[in-house]
Amino acid sequence: NAGVTQTPKFRILKIGQSMTLQCTQDMNHNYMYWYRQDPGMGLKLIYYSVGAGITDKGEVPNGYNVSRSTTEDFPLRLELAAPSQTSVYFCASSRGTAEKETQYFGPGTRLLVL
Amino acid sequence: GQNIDQPTEMTATEGAIVQINCTYQTSGFNGLFWYQQHAGEAPTFLSYNVLDGLEEKGRFSSFLSRSKGYSYLLLKELQMKDSASYLCGAYNQGGKLIFGQGTELSVKP
Numbered sequence A: 001n002a003g004v005t006q007t008p009k010f011r012i013l014k015i016g017q018s019m020t021l022q023c024t025q026d027m028n029h030n031y032m033y034w035y036r037q038d039p040g041m042g043l044k045l046i047y048y049s050v051g052a053g054i055t056d057k058g059e060v061p062n063g064y065n066v067s068r069s070t071t072e073d074f075p076l077r078l079e080l081a082a083p084s085q086t087s088v089y090f091c092a093s094s095r096g097t098a099e100k101e102t103q104y105f106g107p108g109t110r111l112l113v114l
Numbered sequence B: 001g002q003n004i005d006q007p008t009e010m011t012a013t014e015g016a017i018v019q020i021n022c023t024y025q026t027s028g029f030n031g032l033f034w035y036q037q038h039a040g041e042a043p044t045f046l047s048y049n050v051l052d053g054l055e056e057k058g059r060f061s062s063f064l065s066r067s068k069g070y071s072y073l074l075l076k077e078l079q080m081k082d083s084a085s086y087l088c089g090a091y092n093q094g095g096k097l098i099f100g101q102g103t104e105l106s107v108k109p
Helices: none
Strands: A004-007 A010-013 A019-025 A031-037 A043-051 A054-057 A064-066 A076-078 A087-094 A109-113 B003-005 B009-013 B018-025 B032-037 B044-049 B053-057 B060-065 B070-075 B084-091 B097-099 B103-108
Touching: A004 A087, A019 A031, A019 A087, A019 A109, A043 A064, A043 B097, B003 B084, B009 B018, B018 B032, B018 B084, B018 B103, B032 B060, B032 B070, B044 B053, B044 B060, B044 B070, B070 B084
Parallel strands: A010 A109, B009 B103
Antiparallel strands: A004 A019, A019 A076, A031 A043, A031 A087, A043 A054, A064 A076, A087 A109, B003 B018, B018 B070, B032 B044, B032 B084, B053 B060, B060 B070, B084 B097, B084 B103
């Protein structure tokens, strides 16, 4: 299993541009998550999904959109990039949120908005 | 509100023992995780506690007291490779994992 994969690894955007961060998992996990991590800080939940066709907001959803058309894929969309969205973005997945359901993280996408 | 507190940074000596504390306030509680994150890498799972008490896993142990909203991660026989950020995360009743800011541990020879 490849686990959780993310593309791209690094991207520079200009203010106002849009892009999609890709996330794919091959573990047949129902739950998927998008986090952002600012320098020296913990992880903040942006959006999450409990299954195909179902998404919900996390702590910091403004400026982002998600979709979940398949179990495997959970793309994160930035419509109008702003410097405040400069961060490292991690995608994660888990079987569920019951006891001992570990979240497995992808390698991250480093985004710089100038 | 929901809040996870842990020290920003700690320093310890190779071969020693270090305890990283975490206090949490969440709407409901469905378990507490500890993750390790090396610089520039993704977080990796270390431990999970949902009941009170100590869970031991090799050199790493994690403790939970639900009545006190408190957990700690204990690292024994510290090695240089243990230098990393340690993230405390608590699952709330809505199934969301809320993370603290992380504790940056530096292990010195």
